[in-house]
Amino acid sequence: MTTKLMGQGVQRVEDQRFLRGQGRYVDDVAVEQDLLHAAVLRSPHAHARILDIDVTDVLDVEGVHLVYTYDDLTGPMAEPLPLLIPHPALTEGRTQYALAKDEVNYVGEAIAFVVAEDRYVAEDAVSKIRVQYEFLPAVVGVDAAREAKNLVHADVPGNVAAKLEQNVGDAVAAIAAAPHRLELDLTIERGACTPMEGRGTVARWDPDLNRLQLWTSTQSSTGVRAAVAVKLGLDLGQVDVITPDVGGGFGVKINHPWPEELLVPMAARALGRTVKFTEDRREHFISSAHERGQVQHIEVGFDDDGRLLGLNVEFWHDHGAYIPYGLIVPIITSTQLLGPYKPQNYRVYFESLYTNTVMVTPYRGAGRPQGCYAMERTMDAIAKYLGKDRAEVRATNFIQPDEFPYDQGLIFQDGRELEYDSGDYPASLVKIKELVGWDEFPAFKAEMAAEGRRVGIGLACYVEGTGVGPYEGAHVHIETTGKVKVATGLTTQGQGHATVFAQLVADELGVKFEDVEVVTGDTRRMPYAVGTFASRAAVMSGSAIHLAAKRAKEKALKIAGEALEADPADLQIVDGVVSVKGSPGSSIDLGTVSVLSNPLRYAFDEASKAATQFSVGDPGKPPVPEDEEPGLEGRDFYSPERATFASGMHAVIVETDPDTAEITILKYAVVHDCGNLINPMIVEGQIHGGVAQGVGGALYERMAYDESGQLLNASFMDYLMPYVTEVPDGIDIDHLETPSPLNPLGIKGAGEAGVIPSAAVFAAAIEDAEDIVITAMPISPSELYALRQSQGLE
Ligand code: MCN
Numbered sequence: 001m002t003t004k005l006m007g008q009g010v011q012r013v014e015d016q017r018f019l020r021g022q023g024r025y026v027d028d029v030a031v032e033q034d035l036l037h038a039a040v041l042r043s044p045h046a047h048a049r050i051l052d053i054d055v056t057d058v059l060d061v062e063g064v065h066l067v068y069t070y071d072d073l074t075g076p077m078a079e080p081l082p083l084l085i086p087h088p089a090l091t092e093g094r095t096q097y098a099l100a101k102d103e104v105n106y107v108g109e110a111i112a113f114v115v116a117e118d119r120y121v122a123e124d125a126v127s128k129i130r131v132q133y134e135f136l137p138a139v140v141g142v143d144a145a146r147e148a149k150n151l152v153h154a155d156v157p158g159n160v161a162a163k164l165e166q167n168v169g170d171a172v173a174a175i176a177a178a179p180h181r182l183e184l185d186l187t188i189e190r191g192a193c194t195p196m197e198g199r200g201t202v203a204r205w206d207p208d209l210n211r212l213q214l215w216t217s218t219q220s221s222t223g224v225r226a227a228v229a230v231k232l233g234l235d236l237g238q239v240d241v242i243t244p245d246v247g248g249g250f251g252v253k254i255n256h257p258w259p260e261e262l263l264v265p266m267a268a269r270a271l272g273r274t275v276k277f278t279e280d281r282r283e284h285f286i287s288s289a290h291e292r293g294q295v296q297h298i299e300v301g302f303d304d305d306g307r308l309l310g311l312n313v314e315f316w317h318d319h320g321a322y323i324p325y326g327l328i329v330p331i332i333t334s335t336q337l338l339g340p341y342k343p344q345n346y347r348v349y350f351e352s353l354y355t356n357t358v359m360v361t362p363y364r365g366a367g368r369p370q371g372c373y374a375m376e377r378t379m380d381a382i383a384k385y386l387g388k389d390r391a392e393v394r395a396t397n398f399i400q401p402d403e404f405p406y407d408q409g410l411i412f413q414d415g416r417e418l419e420y421d422s423g424d425y426p427a428s429l430v431k432i433k434e435l436v437g438w439d440e441f442p443a444f445k446a447e448m449a450a451e452g453r454r455v456g457i458g459l460a461c462y463v464e465g466t467g468v469g470p471y472e473g474a475h476v477h478i479e480t481t482g483k484v485k486v487a488t489g490l491t492t493q494g495q496g497h498a499t500v501f502a503q504l505v506a507d508e509l510g511v512k513f514e515d516v517e518v519v520t521g522d523t524r525r526m527p528y529a530v531g532t533f534a535s536r537a538a539v540m541s542g543s544a545i546h547l548a549a550k551r552a553k554e555k556a557l558k559i560a561g562e563a564l565e566a567d568p569a570d571l572q573i574v575d576g577v578v579s580v581k582g583s584p585g586s587s588i589d590l591g592t593v594s595v596l597s598n599p600l601r602y603a604f605d606e607a608s609k610a611a612t613q614f615s616v617g618d619p620g621k622p623p624v625p626e627d628e629e630p631g632l633e634g635r636d637f638y639s640p641e642r643a644t645f646a647s648g649m650h651a652v653i654v655e656t657d658p659d660t661a662e663i664t665i666l667k668y669a670v671v672h673d674c675g676n677l678i679n680p681m682i683v684e685g686q687i688h689g690g691v692a693q694g695v696g697g698a699l700y701e702r703m704a705y706d707e708s709g710q711l712l713n714a715s716f717m718d719y720l721m722p723y724v725t726e727v728p729d730g731i732d733i734d735h736l737e738t739p740s741p742l743n744p745l746g747i748k749g750a751g752e753a754g755v756i757p758s759a760a761v762f763a764a765a766i767e768d769a770e771d772i773v774i775t776a777m778p779i780s781p782s783e784l785y786a787l788r789q790s791q792g793l794e
Contacts, residue, residue: 046709178301223255466749489529690754
């Protein structure tokens with residue numbers, strides 16, 4: 001009997017390939033000899049008017065085939081890039097042009113595009129382009145944007161792209177009437193997504209077929225296809241987008257599309273040659289996307305138990321020069337900030353601000369790390385003020401398990417009310433306290449203090465709306481060999497989709513795990529799809545695959561039923577063999593069922609070694625049951641009612657060096673609830689990866705801009721990422737599984753959870769070790785040292 005694979009830590013099928021260096025990324029795509037290479041001239045200034053671009057010397061360079069500036073763009077290409085997620089409050093939405101029109105708004109903005117025999121020639125040619133600029137003052141950071149002495153876009157007053165306020169009850173009045181009140185001012189800085197593989201695109205134009213083939217490192221192949229088609233005036237059916245292996249995305253590869261994703265195919269069509277662009281690391285830092293930058297002001301009113309009576313949060317979000325994703329990041333901050341708590345009154349107000357810096361993408365966590373930081377720092381402040389245990393104050397405010405579905409009364413991006421579907425926060429708290437040793441910590445701290453060592457503990461809780469729609473689809477095809485080919489349209493950046501989706505198919509169809517092969521991100525296989533972001537693949541494609549496999553199974557049982565002269569209800573499929581329950585002798589394998597489902601059949605004749613066409617059965621009778629189409633396959637789409645809410649709690653113990661202020665992680669614990677687990681090992685891997693990114697965001701990574709908008713740390717020499725030596729060795733993880741009632745498998749998403757509480761949990765632990773107040777994250781040893789000095793503790 002086959003064991004159910006859902007819930008098991010099945011080894012990732014993709015890893016053998018990756019570990020042997022056999023991954024195939026865009027840069028590895030095997031293309032013909034006539035490959036040309038592109039390079040981009042990027043603005044060296046954060047804010048300037050373009051007076052003139054002189055490309056006359058460029059075309060004289062041997063090996064240069066083409067140079068584009070804005071003046072070469074026509075039709076839809078001459079219009080700004082799409083604003084992907086509009087919102088009624090976004091009255092001043094600005095997106096960039098594929099090549100700057102008459103102004104540049106950040107260092108790194110694309111100005112000219114050169115295609116040449118090789119990258120060296122292309123780069124040399126780029127250096128020969130002469131641009132005359134009129135410098136304009138740069139607006140860098142939230143404070144400068146709010147001050148509005150200078151404007152990023154001359155027609156956007158106050159640098160404000162949008163303002164949005166939501167009210168649940170009357171927070172201002174409740175705070176005024178509360179027995180206790182506190183105010184907090186917090187900041188969190190920008191970081192970069194930094195996938196191992198940067199952006200890259202290869203395009204081939206077939207002039208005979210009038211078709212474009214595009215390989216690109218993206219989180220949404222269908223999104224890129226839609227944008228390329230509309231911008232280049234092609235039908236969707238003329239554009240195939242193939243996403244090979246992707247070396248990480250983390251939000252930066254969601255479909256803008258990037259200028260290069262449009263310019264590469266435009267050039268390929270014009271030249272009738274294959275064109276490739278691969279960005280380098282500096283280009284990634286200065287011309288892709290960042291996130292996190294926010295300044296927050298919080299007022300809270302509470303009672304003697306720490307119960308939240310009113311919470312008023314105002315924040316200012318640094319969007320950079322353009323706003324392709326609309327308000328999605330600040331809207332997520334504002335609506336998911338409340339986490340597992342239920343304040344009686346809540347007001348949130350934010351402003352989305354333009355600055356002359358790289359634009360923002362929903363980077364892993366997408367606004368939640370900032371929201372969690374605001375809420376959890378508030379919880380810590382309340383506990384400190386009341387002299388209460390930090391875990392106890394949190395527990396006082398939890399939504400209780402019998403209160404689901406729970407409506408926070410807030411409106412999300414899509415205009416619908418945000419409702420939590422399920423969860424058990426008190427149970428999670430019990431687990432995390434146990435896992436980290438919360439109750440034993442005071443004794444440990446005293447013991448360490450006696451040795452002159454400083455240790456501190458932090459705790460942070462969050463919820464995460466995951467598995468958002470609108471839809472995802474799947475196609476499950478049983479081959480005549482009995483192998484199963486599965487296609488889903490979203491793309492994969494390292495999440496192990498080929499493994500988890502195969503687990504689901506093996507379970508539903510009753511085939512062997514190793515007989516299932518999964519294809520993602522190829523518009524030729526699955527033309528309708530949305531993409532991988534917002535921790536949605538497990539819920540969306542997982543559900544679609546489950547439904548499609550169910551359809552394929554129903555069909556297989558019908559056809560097998562006819563062959564075995566049995567009622568399909570009496571049949572079972574085990575290890576790819578359909579048999580009559582209780583009489584295993586009466587059986588047929590799925591490969592043969594697939595042969596039977598195909599009206600045009602071929603047989604291999606052993607004697608003549610030839611394949612001959614033949615038909616089986618009655619020529620007058622259709623080969624498949626009357627109400628079925630030929631072919632043993634199932635296709636289905638899944639569209640959820642609304643997002644499902646995962647949740648979690650992290651706790652960390654840190655040690656701070658009394659002399660050097662170095663911060664060392666002694667223990668990191670996570671309790672995570674993403675509903676029913678498909679593969680706990682993969683979920684834990686996702687959490688490990690997220691925690692590693694969170695360690696970076698809390699202790700090391702930040703974008704260092706100077707006042708003129710130059711990015712000072714646009715390389716891995718200067719932008720500090722945690723090495724394996726900085727990431728905790730063992731992360732203790734425990735799962736809670738409160739199934740989602742919203743999808744057939746009871747799943748919630750897991751891909752971003754590891755990174756959400758980092759700023760909050762590290763700030764709490766370091767504060768606890770040092771007895772200081774931390775209001776700005778990330779924090780480095782030198783900043784910790786300075787805080788000690790400024791707060792009179794040294
Ligand atoms: N999973 C599971 N059981 C669940 C939930 C999830 O086994 N109950 C598994 C899924 O099947 C999937 C993985 O965990 O293999 C993550 O699932 P999910 O939460 O659905 O997230 P997505 O697959 O949609 O991935 C997107 C998410 C996001 S938004 C970012 S950003 C991110 C992340 O995934 N970027 C990543 N993880 C990443 N991991 C890698 N290696 N690279 C990235 O760029």
